[in-house]
Amino acid sequence: MPAGYVIAQLKITNSENYKEYVEKVPDVIKKYGGEYLARGGEHQVVEGEDNFPRIVIIKFPTYEKALEWYNSEEYKPVKDIRLQNSEGSNIIVKGV
Numbered sequence: 001m002p003a004g005y006v007i008a009q010l011k012i013t014n015s016e017n018y019k020e021y022v023e024k025v026p027d028v029i030k031k032y033g034g035e036y037l038a039r040g041g042e043h044q045v046v047e048g049e050d051n052f053p054r055i056v057i058i059k060f061p062t063y064e065k066a067l068e069w070y071n072s073e074e075y076k077p078v079k080d081i082r083l084q085n086s087e088g089s090n091i092i093v094k095g096v
Contacts, residue, residue: 003059003095004066006034009052010088018085024078032069033061052088063094 012018029036038057060066069075070092 001062001064003061004063005037005093005095006056006058006060006066006070007091007093008054008056008058008088010054010056010082010086011052012054012086014085017081021078021081021085024081025075028072028074028078029058029069031074032065032072034058034066034069054086054088059095063092066092 026036035058036056037059038055040054040056043055058066060069070079070090
C-alpha cells in the first residue's frame with residue numbers, strides 16, 4: 001500500500017500560543033505511525049509565491065492512516081490550537 005503524506009504550509013499568527021501545538025502534535029502523529037520528513041527549516045521558493053513560510057511534511061504508513069490521524073478525536077483539540085494560531089493549507093496525498 002502506498003504511503004500517505006501530509007503537506008502543510010503555514011504562517012504562524014501567534015507564535016507564543018503555537019508552541020503548545022508544537023509540543024502536543026508529535027505524540028498524536030507517532031500514535032498513527034507518522035514521521036516527520038520536514039518540519040520548518042530552510043527552504044527556497046523557486047516558482048510562485050511564498051505566502052506560507054513554514055512547511056511541514058509528514059509521512060504515514062498509508063493514505064488511509066493519514067486521513068485517520070487528521071480526523072481523529074486525539075488530534076481534534078490539538079488541531080484547534082493550530083487553527084487558532086496560524087493560517088495556511090494542509091494537503092493529504094497518496095504516494096505512488
